[in-house]
Amino acid sequence: MEKSNQQKTYDATAIEKKWIERWNREGIYNLKSNKKDPKYYMLEMFPYPSGEPHMGHARNYVIGDVAARVLARRGHNMLHPIGFDAFGLPAENAAIKSGIHPRESTLANIEKMRAALKRMGIAYDFSDEIITSEPDYYRWTQWLFLLFYRMGLAEKKEAPVNWCNSCQTVLANEQVIGGKCERCDSMVIKKVLSQWFFKITKYAQRLLDDMELIQEGWPEKVLAIQRNWIGRSEGACVHFKVADRSKDLDIAVFTTRPDTLYGVTFFILAPEHELVEEITKPAYRQNVEQVKKIISQQSDVERGAAETEKIGCFTGSYVVNPLNGEKVPIWIANYVLLEYGTGAIMAVPAHDERDFAFASKYDIPIRQVISPDGKVEDKLKAAYCQEGIMVNSDPFTGTPSTEGKKKVTEHLQEKGIGAFEVNFKLKDWLISRQRYWGAPIPIIYCQKCGTVPVPDSALPVKLPYDVDFRPTGLSPLAYCDQFVHTTCPACGGKAKRETDTMDTFLCSSWYFLRYCSPHEKEQAFAPKEADYWMPVDQYIGGIEHATMHLIYARFFTKVLYDAGLVKFREPFTKYFPHGVVNLGGKRMSKSRGNLVSPSEIYNRYGSDTLRLYILFMGPADSAVDWSDSGVEGANRFLARVWRLVVGNIGLIAESRKGQFDQTELEGLEKEVYKKLHQTIKKVTEDILERFNFNTAISALMELVNLMYKYEEQAGQGEKNKALVAELTQKLLVLLSPMAPFMTEELWHMMDHGQSIHQIPWPVFDQNAAREETVTMVFQVNGKVRDKAELTAGLSRQEAEKTALASENVKKFIEGKKIVKTIVVPNKLVNFVAR
RNA sequence: GCCCGAGUGGCGGAAUUGGUAGACGCAACGGACUUAAAAUCCGUUGAGGUUUUUCCUCGUGCCAGUUCGAUUCUGGCCUCGGGCACCA
The missing domain is CATH 3.90.740.10 (Valyl/Leucyl/Isoleucyl-tRNA synthetase, editing domain)
Known part of the structure; x- marks a missing residue:
């Protein structure tokens, strides 16, 4: 045999390192099949590359990953991309302190983040990755700004605006939370300044009306938040x-x-x-x-x-x-x-x-x-x-x-x-910022011609590298002579560039379109690809973006629709807001010092344990408290599966080609086979229809518990080898989206050549899952008085007769008159007695 | 104040269409294995009562209602979380 040194105990770290390399090499995470299969666009909000991902990131990406893996293996042509929302203040603030250029620190952080995502086993095809701070991306963000400008939706006007003294920049209304800066929590003051605005107010009514198109797929809560914000x-x-x-x-x-x-x-x-x-x-x-x-x-x-x-x-x-x-x-x-x-x-x-x-x-x-x-x-x-x-x-x-x-x-x-x-309470979107690390606004001011847009052919307006970006209240670009001084595209005379940069929320307002054709050189996105992939079928991310990113992305999509560039009015058909991960009842944060980082967990227990616990700790959309003993439990379950499978490896290899007749199964063998098919149904539906990963996992736990019971009862010699092989392999496939590393390792121990992640999803067999007996409840006046194990599909009369024969039922109807009898087939018999 | 959610054992939670409340896990306790411990395996575990392998009563935030039957539906209230807020 190939693996004579099979491990008796589950050692996650050793396994996971091996598979990360191999999956990388074999590129198994391009989940696109072909355009004949039904398409599915699964998207998680892309991260700001802050370095190491935190637990909220892990939850976001694991949830999307599991669903994407299952969908792909159910025959969908999957788009499941990742990228980085890489412009933004933290890199610039760090640069002011450390002297490391924002581009360098951002790229280094992206490197870390990418490695961590791979380490957690998230199935992304990194060859399609996008980085918003690179010129090949922000060129098109600038192009979109000019489109808005030409459509009369971008204008510079003097207005009282929100000013954050600590960030030394203006902020959009949406970025002011309770009078404080969304980023740094310091008080925001009003200043009258001339700034660039996007006229989102023109779309206020449509942002409300089109909620009708997405109300099926969006939680009412999120639509209510937006409705409130728009404030009609x-x-x-x-x-x-x-x-x-x-x-x-x-x-x-x-x-x-x-x-x-x-x-x-x-x-x-x-x-x-x-x-x-x-x-x-x-x-x-x-x-x-x-x-x-x-x-x-x-x-x-x-x-x-x-x-x-x-x-x-x-x-x-x-x-x-x-x-x-x-x-x-x-x-x-x-x-x-x-x-x-x-x-x-x-x-x-x-x-x-x-x-x-x-x-x-x-x-x-x-x-x-x-x-x-x-x-x-x-x-x-x-x-x-x-x-x-x-x-x-x-x-x-x-x-x-x-x-x-x-x-x-x-x-x-x-x-x-x-x-x-x-x-409307909604105000126009203030999009200019007096900071360095953002996409320059492609506008030129000429003394003769006034405000002149940069021609498309001159894009991108590159962000200069060597800039003193200490904040002064003016954009750092204003002090960069070679950037500021230019010639007017209209008259050729001396002119100056706009030195403000764009709110990074612009970058994230269209990235989902870029993913459809990430390497496109001639345009922001290829309409053919966008028409095929868009809208996003399932969007996943934190609800804190309800009045920021999510409203801006909807607005952008409507403008592009009006410009004739896309054929859909809403970008995200379904949106799932995952809950936050707390520790000790409080939100995890560096400043509070109550952090558990994903790396701590995967270094100690492995990524499979991290993933399993994240999914199991509670419903994906509710806030949950991190529990160390819960992690231990998840790890215990994986080790339990490991031992069960490893103990049967020889037997499974032996019986690989053997068939078994499910009609000949009896007793516990029949029970456990039935449980397998009930589990297939439950896991599939829990994941795809309800996003109930926690109950999908408990179903798998129940199956494993029953398989152990069978192990105990049957003993080594008398096991039905073909049945054990079937149970074990299906169990591993069902578990593989949640625990991709361990299941892959065990799969290969069985001498399978192909990756488990390319094995089709198990098919549910209704006959095998059917219960032949049911527990019927006998009630008197709505109170349970007895129960009986009866053949499924018993007639009303027979059920009633059996119930009447029950001693305990007799006791409670004695001396009374039965005025009504309710029979719910396969469930209960209830006598109303007076 | 207005608009959304949520409230179930010691804890996280389950109950998918009004039909066995507490699946699964954690913690705890008991047992097996062990020189011992860890790990593992097997049990017990809502509260109270009881004739203790029996059965009864209570129990899903509180109070009503609808129903043969309510964690689930309706009305009112309480608490917590979230959104909006001198928005005219």
Whole structure:
């Protein structure tokens, strides 16, 4: 025999090193078959190359790997690619400290990460890998920027933006979490700067509407988060004229309650509103300036908090209520925000909590215009914010408020002073960054021609290598003369380049398209390949990207659809958010010092144990706590399988060609064969239909337990060799996606030439799995009183008869009358007795 | 405040269509093997009662409801987690 030195004990490290090399050499992880097979595009969110992968990465990639392996072996043409989201701040920050250039550290980290992914046995074809920070990739990110620019979806504008002082750059709204920087957790402040934006707001409605196309495959939770973020609200826009002016001055407001228009008793402008200056009367100027100053000192979070005291002051001017002609005073107040709506509101204290609090504080009249029952109250104790009947509203009095909203708006529309309007909380995506390690924005500023896009033929605009990238608040590229100074593509004159780089979320907004044709030289992606592979059938990754990456990728796809470059409107048919891995109830983190790294585990127990435990520790979509004894358990199970198989190696080799007749099996032999087929069904369905890897593994454990029972009962001499061979080989194939190394090793010990990972997935035989007897439960008044092992498919009458014969059932119906009998075939008989 | 989830033994969790609650694993305990230990193998393990290889009662966050029957469906509440939040 080839292997005389077969190991008696399971030594993962020795095995795994060997197979990594061999699989590499043989390239067995190109899972593409041919275009006749049904395609399947399985994708896990690609990592930022931080060095060693953490446990969250491991969970992400192991889950995808197992599913991809099973699908490929069920005859799919699989695309299962990997790459690196390689631009970004950490490399640059590290460079500032260590002096190692971001490109060098990034490539070194990619090397580490790639090695770790291979070590964990993830089935990726690394020849199709992409790296977003390399010019052959970011050239197309730049090209896409220019496409957006040409479509009028990219514009540079001055706006109050989020500024992170620690990162020395602006941030998109989505990157500000609770007023803090998503990256470094420091407070974000508002600055007015001229920045590049992508007009995602133009797609707000479609991002909502197209949820219909993916709601089957996305968890409702994620769609709800996005819906919340987009924040659609329906209402009306109403125009108010400023009173007593020689020239007409008109201020529009957005309201969701046009039905309360008769209850407007004051009007508020955001303190930063451009008209504040103009309408403030001299007598009030000093006061207004003072209040503005106080408000400007409040942080965004402070000002945004509902508990913060409302402050404001009168400006001296009035607006005219367009419906009843009443003059109402214009105030400024901290609770009105410039960013939302028009930065101005009509205040209805009777029916808005905030306006009520403000009016009470400053003694502004409160007028009830909505009543729950149509009656007018003397004095409202609190704002009434629900629907009701309109009161004190001239022609509309008596109208239900829901109807009133429509009627009032229609009325305003006829008079040309208002209209139906929809507002979104979603803001345009700020995409420029004042940092070095990103793709340069391909724009040139010429004194004569203005803003000029870099021609496609001149792409990529290469990121210069030798740059002093210490943060100064300006992009480091601004100090790189050879980069900045260029000639205008339009007139040939002297010009300067844009020196900001792009948000790295742009790189990840289209990478799934690049994977379809990763080596394409002439275009971002080959349409033929994209049309074939896209959309991604199953996307896997952390839910923390719900309002960042996932919303941007959906937006990009819609823009490409409008540009006629792709034929689908949604990039990811199904999305599975895996849960986080905690330790001691807390999220693992370096700063907390509660880290368990995958390498610790695979160095100690092997990758198969790591993989098995990751899958077994809980449902893939829920947060789980890491347990060291759980890892031991996973390792114990693998060792148990190892011993079972190794103990039968000789026997299996002997009986390889032997057939066995399943109809002749009896007793425990029949039981265990039945269990095998039940396990095939369960494992297949758990993995492919439900992503329930934990229960798939418990099914395999049950099978192994039963196989041990058979070992014990049969004894060496009397074992059914052909049956043992069949059980063992099928068990290994079922286990191989989860424990690829060990199963491969055992497979080869049996003198198989081919890799176990190329063996077709076992086929479930319904006949073999069928139970011939079932445990039926006998109940009286819904309580279990007895059980019996009965032939499956027993008739109702027979089942009822057997149940009635039970001593315990008799005991409980004695002296009572059976008023009803429920029989559920193969399950239970229930007597209702009174 | 609004919108989503979740709540089951000592612990992680299972119960897929309303039909045996607690699969599988961890931990614990008992036994076998061993000079001994580790490893391994075999058992026991929701709580309480009991006539202790028997059977009974209770039990899936709490309170109701629907049903012959509810971890599962409905209504209300509590707790925890997540998202949004002076959003007009």
